Amino acid sequence: MRASWLACGMLVAAGASAETLEWDTSTYSQEVTPCDIEASHGDDPYSVAPGVSQQDMDFAGAMAACEAAVEDDPGNPRLRYQLARVYGYSGQGEKAYPHREAAIAADYPQALFVNGYLHFLGINKARKDVCRAGSLFRRSAQYGRLAGQVGFTRYALDGAFAGCDVTIDPEELMVFLEAAEESNSGFYESMLIAMLKKEVAALEGEKK
Template sequence: MMTIDLKQAALALVAIAGLSAPLAAHETVTVGPYEITTFDPANHSQEPTECDKLASHPEDPFSVWEGKSSSRDIDLPAAIEACRKAVEADPANPRLNYQLGRVYGYSQRGDEAMPYRNAAIEGGYPQSLFVIGYIYIEGMNIEQDVCLGAELMRLSAFAGRFAGQVGFPHYVLSGRFDDCPVTKDTDEMLGMLAAAKPQGFYQNLLVASLKERVASAE
């Protein structure tokens, strides 16, 4: 369905384990229907908005607020309204688009979420690459497309998202991507894991376990 050259992907997002260097911010990589640019937070406002306060995720590495991890903790109608206003005021900001897509998705309004999810992906937003990749894989209020999800999750790993760095090798080892043309290179996955920055005992164990499993799967 789609192919991504390893060097192009590495260049387009972030250097990982010495594989490559980033492309200039104006350059893009094509992934399925998406034209994904390099994300640079310096190109977007970092001033917290009401949208950030209501809809950010605590594990988002580029969040500007502490965030809420569960839909149960979010006032969804208020968050949708706040994020709609924030995106209207700053439509090119991938973080705000991701957050509006997030609260629409939590509200089971997947169709309304898609334009904002797409904008966040095309802006190269690392959290969006992982999250939307995951929901494509699982078909969560979106038309399931495992192979597109695989490509996005792989790019989230290049973009430095810990969940992608461990999630992509996990799915490969589980056979979930066996029918997909996504690159499943052992050295690349070991590079993802080498670049991962676990925080805490269990995350360290997970990375160590995945390294052993990837290396032994050759």
């Protein structure tokens, strides 16, 4: 077990890297735009309108709305993420790329997780890059994104980031899981979090 754990990534001393970050919405407009109405994601904790699923999205309408919104407010990471989402869903991953990167550069939590997932699988014109995915997953977890907290921990325990310059700290993983536990009330999610906590606790014990 210990050997496989050490191969997971850049292991650090417990507690050396545990950090939580607060996302500041005051740095960009919170005004609801047509882009928000057409292209918000239901799991985005910083969306300002009800989520629209891929199946329910009017791609042409959402694209026009989000292109106009980004033209008016190019520094808004929520809008850049949403325009990238529309392009990605409509099969235009190449056009999504600069907007994905802009949202990542702004540290937008939802974009960090989603783009981590795209790079992890190498889908929708995102190059497969597991190491970058690990860094993005971890960053989203530090910002409190539930999927990042659970996903980063699961992939780290599976050894997905072996050989990557991705910090893996058992204490930080436990911080992520405890925060996820507090913010989640779903039965299946709670069961998964409890299982992951047991695995991480066992690894913490090995390091003592």
